[in-house]
Amino acid sequence: MARLNRQWILKKRPVGDIKPGDLELVESPVPVPGKGQVLARTIYLSLDPTNRIWMSDMEQYMPPVEIGEVMRGGTLAVVEESNHPDFHAGDIITGVGGWQEYSLENGGHKMAKGIVPLSAYMSVLGMTGATAYFGLLDLGKPKPGETVVVSAAAGAVGSIVGQIAKLEGCRVVGIAGSDEKCRHVVEDFGFDACINYKTEDVAAALKRECPNGIDVDFENVGGEILDAVLANINLKARIVLCGLISMYNADTPVPGPYNFANILMKRARVEGFIIIDYWPRLGEFFAHMSKWITGGKIKHDVTIVKGLENAPEALGMLFTGGNTGKLLLQVSEEP
Numbered sequence: 001m002a003r004l005n006r007q008w009i010l011k012k013r014p015v016g017d018i019k020p021g022d023l024e025l026v027e028s029p030v031p032v033p034g035k036g037q038v039l040a041r042t043i044y045l046s047l048d049p050t051n052r053i054w055m056s057d058m059e060q061y062m063p064p065v066e067i068g069e070v071m072r073g074g075t076l077a078v079v080e081e082s083n084h085p086d087f088h089a090g091d092i093i094t095g096v097g098g099w100q101e102y103s104l105e106n107g108g109h110k111m112a113k114g115i116v117p118l119s120a121y122m123s124v125l126g127m128t129g130a131t132a133y134f135g136l137l138d139l140g141k142p143k144p145g146e147t148v149v150v151s152a153a154a155g156a157v158g159s160i161v162g163q164i165a166k167l168e169g170c171r172v173v174g175i176a177g178s179d180e181k182c183r184h185v186v187e188d189f190g191f192d193a194c195i196n197y198k199t200e201d202v203a204a205a206l207k208r209e210c211p212n213g214i215d216v217d218f219e220n221v222g223g224e225i226l227d228a229v230l231a232n233i234n235l236k237a238r239i240v241l242c243g244l245i246s247m248y249n250a251d252t253p254v255p256g257p258y259n260f261a262n263i264l265m266k267r268a269r270v271e272g273f274i275i276i277d278y279w280p281r282l283g284e285f286f287a288h289m290s291k292w293i294t295g296g297k298i299k300h301d302v303t304i305v306k307g308l309e310n311a312p313e314a315l316g317m318l319f320t321g322g323n324t325g326k327l328l329l330q331v332s333e334e335p
C-alpha cells in the first residue's frame, strides 16, 4: 500500500483569529522524487507570525498562499531518497517544505550533524536568529552606552536581539507579556530590565527604565507598545520595524501610531526590513552567531509542540503568548 503524506491545505482566508475550517488536514500518497529532486521527511516545522500574513491577501512581501495549496512553512527535514548528485539519504536540510510530512525539494541547505541541537538551525542559527542579527546591527546600529528597547522580548527574535545588544555594550530593556517571561529575559538572557505590558503603564515604565531615553527600538509588536516607545525616543533614534504582531489578526483597518509626530520632532529614522533580502549575507551571520553560541555568549530557547495535526492550534500560541523562544512543531522524530 502507498505510504501517505498528511498535509494542511488552506481552505479559506481566516478573518480575525485562525478558526477550525480555515485549514484542512488531508492525505495524499508520498510523492516520488524526479531527476534532481530529493524526498524529504519533515522533522521540524517553523511556526512564524508571518504564516498568518501568508494566509491573508493583504499587501505582503511574497505571494500569499493560494486557496487549496499546501500551507507554506519553513522546515528542517531528513533526506529519505535522493535523485540529486549533492544530497544523500540521511542528510539534514532546511528549506520551505510546507505544512506536510513529506516534501520534494530541489536541494536545500545542508546542515552539519552533531554540533548543535537540530532545533538550533530553526531558531538561533536560522531565520529568526538572522532577523535579530541583521535587524539590530544593520538597521539599529547600536553604540556602546545607548539604550535599546525590544518588544516581544521573550520570543524567538526578541530574546536574541536583546543579547546581541548587550554584547554591543548597550542598556537593554525588554517588553513582554508576563512576569515569568520578564524574569526569564532578565535572569537568563541578561537584559537590564523588562516591562510586563499587561500589568504596567508601558510609557511610564519606559521612562523609569530608560532614564537616558531610547536610542534604538527593535519593534516586533506595534500598536500601543510602539506608541509608548515613540513617547520616549531620543534625538536621532532608530526604530527597526521588524514586525507588527499586534495587528496581524485585525479584521478592520488599524489606526496609525498616535505619537507619529515624535519621529519628526526627534529626527528619528523608522526602517522596515524583511529578512529574505539578507539571504546573500547568511554566511556572515552564521560565522558570528556560531562563535557566540559556542562561546556561551548567546543562549536560546525553543517551545516544541508535537504532531502535524496540532499545527493551526500551535500557531495560535504566537498570538496569545503561549511560546517562549522559537515555536517549532515536531512533525517526526530526529534520526
Ligand SMILES: NC(=O)c1ccc[n+]([C@@H]2O[C@H](COP(=O)([O-])OP(=O)(O)OC[C@H]3O[C@@H](n4cnc5c(N)ncnc54)[C@H](OP(=O)(O)O)[C@@H]3O)[C@@H](O)[C@H]2O)c1
Pocket: 048, 049, 050, 127, 128, 131, 152, 153, 154, 155, 156, 157, 158, 175, 176, 177, 178, 181, 220, 221, 225, 241, 242, 243, 244, 245, 246, 247, 273, 274, 275, 276, 317, 318, 319, 320, 321, 322, 323, 324, 325, 326, 327
Ligand atoms: N521582518 C522580518 O523579516 C521578520 C522575520 C521574523 C519575524 N518577524 C517579526 O518579528 C516579530 C516576532 O516574531 P517571532 O517569530 O520572534 O515570534 P515570537 O516573538 O517568538 O512570538 C510572538 C510573541 O509576540 C507576543 N505578542 C503576540 N501578540 C501580541 C500583542 N497583541 N501585543 C504584544 N505582544 C504580543 C507574544 O509574547 P508576549 O507573551 O510577550 O505577549 C508572543 O509570544 C513578529 O512581529 C514577526 O512578524 C519579522
